[in-house]
Amino acid sequence: MSRRNFAKTGIALLGAAALPRVAAAQLPTIQPLASRSVVRPELLRRALAALQRHGSQIPHRDRIAIADFSQPSAQPRFYLVDMANGMATTLLVAHGSGSDPAHTGYLQRFSNEEGSNASSEGAFLASDYYVGKHGRSQRLIGLDPTNSNALSRALVVHSAWYANPDMLRTHGQLGRSQGCFAVSEADLPQVFARLGQGRMIYSAKA
Secondary structure, X not given: OOHHHHHHHHHHHHHHHOOOOOOOOOEOOEOOOOEOOOOOHHHXXXXXXXXXXXXXXXXXXXXXXXXEOOOOOOOOXXXXXXXXXXXXXXXXXXXXXXXXXXXXXXXXXXXXOOOOOOOOOEEEEEEEEEEEOOEEEEEEEEOOOOOOOOOOOOOEEEEOHHHXXXXXXXXXXXXXXXXXXXXXXXXXXXXXXXXXXXXXXXXXXX
């Protein structure tokens, strides 16, 4: 994507963010996610700036994911944004236990420290897939000083029972990960299909 096209896309996306609602992106053979919403304009600006800043390290810039941790875990806050048309889908995602020690459902802090079990802030490169203790997972490479330990901390995208929607019916909030982006078991195939390898995840709160 050229600098000029990137700028045009950014303007289009910010324009879409001003609309009250964005339709879910439709991809062949993939069902739309349950929730639809728009990214907060300021957060979208920061994500686009990160995409531009780390562009040389991100091979594919047609889609990005944004985790808005200003929202509680009971709300769909993981946005999958199509850069070509500005459409976005959202789904539930858990944050780390170290980010919410009292288990309030709200992320209180980020951390890049080993053993913190906290979520990290910043831009991540979605890397390779593997099968581990959480089943099929995707490694993440931290691109900022605030998440530079992501690979050594094994912060990944994976599914978990505690990120399933029924947790909201029984507990009013999701469970917590060890800092990973944990999504529901049913949503994981759709996340992998839309995100793929070589794309950016941006995580922030403010």
